[in-house]
Amino acid sequence: MPEQRRWYAGMASTEDWWAVWIGLFFVLPGILAAATGVDLTGWIVKFSKWVDITEPIRASHKELLGPGASLVLSYVIFTLATCTGAKFMQWDVKKYFIAWTIIFWLTVVFYIVGQNAYIAATSLEREKYGIDWSLSLGGAYYIIALFAGLFLGNLTPKAFRTFLKEAAKPEWFIKVAIVCLGTKLGLKAIEATGFAMHLLFAGCCATIAAYLLFWPLAYTVCRKIFKLTKEWSACLASAISICGVSASIATGGAIRARPIVPIMISSLVVVFAVSELIILPGLLTKYWSNEPIVAGASLGLTVKTDGADAAAGAILDELIRAKAAGQGIHWDEGWILASAIMTKIWIDMFIGIWAFVLAVVWVWYIDRRPGETVPKSEIWFRFPKFVLGYFIAWFLVMGLGLADILSFESLEFGIKPIEGSLRKFFFMLTFTSIGIVTDFRELAKEGLGRLAAAYGTILVFIIIPIGLFLAWLFHHGMMPPTAP
Amino acid sequence: MKDADATNDTHEVEEPWLPIETKLVVSSVVGGIAILIVLAIFVHMFILR
Secondary structure, eight states: OOOOOOTTTTTTTOHHHHHHHHHHHHHHHHHHHHHHOOOSSTTSEEEOOBSSTTSSEEESSTTTSOHHHHHHHHHHHHHHHHHHHHHHTTOOHHHHHHHHHHHHHHHHHHHHHHTBHHHHOOGGGHHHHTOSOOOOOTTHHHHHHHHHHHHHHHHSOHHHHHHHTTTOOHHHHHHHHHHHHHHHHHHHHHHOOTHHHHHHHHHHHHHHHHHHHHHHHHHHIIIIISOOOHHHHHHHHHHHHTTTHHHHHHHHHHTTOOTHHHHHHHHHHHHHHHHHHHHHHHHHHHHHTTSHHHHHHHHHHHOOSHHHHHHHHHHHHHHHHHHHHHTTOOBOTTHHHHHHHHHHHHHHHHHHHHHHHHHHHIIIIISOOTTOOOOTHHHHHHSOTHHHHHHHHHHHHHHHHHTTSSOHHHHHHHHHIIIIIIHHHHHHHHHHHHHHHOOHHHHHHHTHHHHHHHHHHHIIIIIHHHHHHHHHHHHTTOOOOBOO | OOOTTOSSSSTTSOOOOOHHHHHHHHHHHHHHHHHHHHHHHHHHHHTOO
16 A cells, blocks of 8 residues: 655655756756856856866856866865755765765766867867877767776775765766756757758657657567566666666656666666767768768667767768768758757657656556555656756746747856756766666676667667668758858 | 565566556557658658658
8 A cells, every 4th residue: 555645755855856956956047147147157167178188177157267166166066965965865974975075076087088189079170189080989988987987886895886885876966967958958949940940840750759669669679589577678668769878767767666777777878879979970971971961860869878979960960071072062060960969859858758658557557466556646756856857947948038038148158057067067977876886796697688688689670770760751851051 | 665686586587468568569659650650741741841
């Protein structure tokens, strides 16, 4: 019999709600900054590509304060925010603070390493950085954080790695990042005009069709061919169909999966996304350069992390435009990348909707014992609350912009550091933490090989072919504007 | 309630396929195909002219 709970139960004591509060704690000053012109968010530290070690760090608004001050202030404010949450959630705040401090500064190091121009610069950027070669791995900082975290979580002394887990909270960090992601969607919706609006709309249509087909097919393959349980199948199907790590964690919450399930799947998502980043742009350039927007949109449907999708889109943009330039066609820069991002944005939107659907199905049909009645309120308790923060942030920014209450430029001034610098840093914290809490001994017991085989099979035989078809169906014939 | 540290309740334990899973999968595929057709027509009429 479900226990009696008030609708607001957990608002001050659960990780889910504290992701909403911390997310909005950063979003609201962004909106206030947009309304007043007072720079309340420009202090947030931003990491950029570098060849000179003095270059990678700066404030989001570099005229506001210097790199060192920005980094220290970011540490202080992020620490205050998360320690407040830890206190309310009745964690051991002293242990959390020390472990958080170690994780924060290690993540800063991983981020800086991953932004090195020899690793991250694209071929067109090499001249800007004065280098002859680069790996063009724009999203590599995530995988560096993941692997470094795996090292910390598996190969350091047991007492140390156990201590780090006090503050290694991947689900919490990514939920904060997802609330901030809402502001990015709001800005994109305001910005989209003309061809961009067509791209956004076509991307939305492709995405609706895609995720309704991806999820059931992926789920069926997991259950019928790889014989995975419902818990693993639902989280894996959401991760590979919708938006990777975020969807896996949202689904895990909706179906009450054990924490290890979305964590393990998140590791797979990152590894496969980087593999796609390396392979797909070259293949698409070779075989589909006559449909550049289709090629870009297909990345948005098939690459399951924002970073890898944007990096793959940037590489594809360069490769296809360079090939077209050789044939005398000069497309404007950025539109192929935009098609990748605008499709991915819509996929991100479905986290909340699908989490709701799964919560309903699991509460009423799968977890219910014969004869047991389950109140409708249980759906509310299972619904991932951070998704509310994400929708609030999205509609607030979009509403203020579309109603002409605030101009796009002022919103961008206040919100850009939140949706860019802060969101990416919390993603970095997420990947470091995923590595730390991922215990290979546990993974071996759970059978990582079969999960990886399931993920790879579904990606190659379902997600990529259907993604390519849908991208073509909804974008064929669209061409980027030519360069002025 | 599942134990967060349990390792015996993993994907290695085969669970029977339930009728609700069939409903969920079939309704999603049918909905996906129906929406695909409607939106494809819409996009071809108004965007990809």
